[in-house]
Amino acid sequence: MKAIVQERYGPPSVLRYAEVATPVPAADEVLVRVHAAGVNAADWHMLRGDPKLARLTVAGFGLRGPKQSIPGRDFAGVVESAGSAVEDLSPGDEVYGTSAGAFAEYVCAKSGTVARKPAGLTFEEAAALPLAGVTALGGLRDLAAAQPGGRLLVNGASGGVGMFAVQLAKAMGLHVTGVCSTRNLELVTGFGADEVIDYTRHDFTRGGRRYDVVFDLVANRSLAALRRAVTPAGVLILAGGGVYTGGSLVGPMGLVIVGLLTGRLVRQRIVLLAAAPDRERLDTLREYVEAGHVRPVIERTYPLHRAAAAITHLETEHARAKIVITCRIEG
Incomplete structure (x- = not known):
């Protein structure tokens, strides 16, 4: 072959x-x-x-x-x-x-x-x-235990995982804010986001707004900045990400390590997402697709x-x- x-x-x-x-x-x-x-x-x-x-x-x-x-x-x-x-x-x-x-x-x-x-x-x-969809499902359902009416922010909403996170969150009844670049505003709105923030014009970590769940798929903000966007009892989900910039020693793993250590000391839940595709999760994704919620x-x-x-x-x-x-x- x-x-x-x-x-x-x-x-x-x-x-x-x-x-x-x-x-x-x-x-x-x-x-x-x-x-x-x-x-x-x-x-x-x-x-x-x-x-x-x-x-x-x-x-x-x-x-x-x-x-x-x-x-x-x-x-x-x-x-x-x-x-x-x-x-x-x-x-x-x-x-x-x-x-x-x-x-x-x-x-x-x-x-x-x-x-x-x-x-x-x-x-x-x-x-x-498979991987992108299960990552989104694992973050929202398994880690955040997202509930209808909750407020979610997806940093990196135009990428593979972000696309599914926005669509799944809407199907779960959440209010969704997506963060992306100018060229992707219409795309993320098409996924179903209630609001879209253009990161080239606005810093979502400094606007004073807080969310029940922040799903970070980019690893381009400091842990302190990300935590500012999370409610005191909310959840910050770290899922790596980034683009190649010439090589790194720790890359997004640095943010993850600091986040997991900090999570032991603060009220907010800071969790690392590592959801592996398996039959149950893949079957659940198929149900969302066939119901018209995910594409x-x-x-x-x-x-x-x-x-x-x-x-x-x-x-x-x-x-x-x-x-x-x-x-x-x-x-």
């Missing part, structure tokens, strides 16, 4: 489009013929080995290169075969999910990280959902052999909504 291969950390040019062996599913796995793969911030972090601290502390990172030679995590496609212990998925099922090695024509995934594709979505749209927006698609260009666009150009790689096998 054709796949993207990464053997060391570096710029997108280290990625190779190569012929590799098709994986064989274990007893609890399915082999999926990939039609599309979503691109996430995690992909450029893994490509660059950035921040350097992650090479020592974060699963999947090695010292000189990633532990998985084929990058990518999110995918949508058709089950090709299933392991002997898999009972609820069969060849021919249209699915979406997450697994290491998604930038390829085929990927093996644990059956518990795969779910049936939402009806009405293309494979490209479905591939945009992925794709800024651009790239063919598999241009995966390097897709990641370059994401890491340097502040991509709007989602970038997707198409992996369909010709013939």
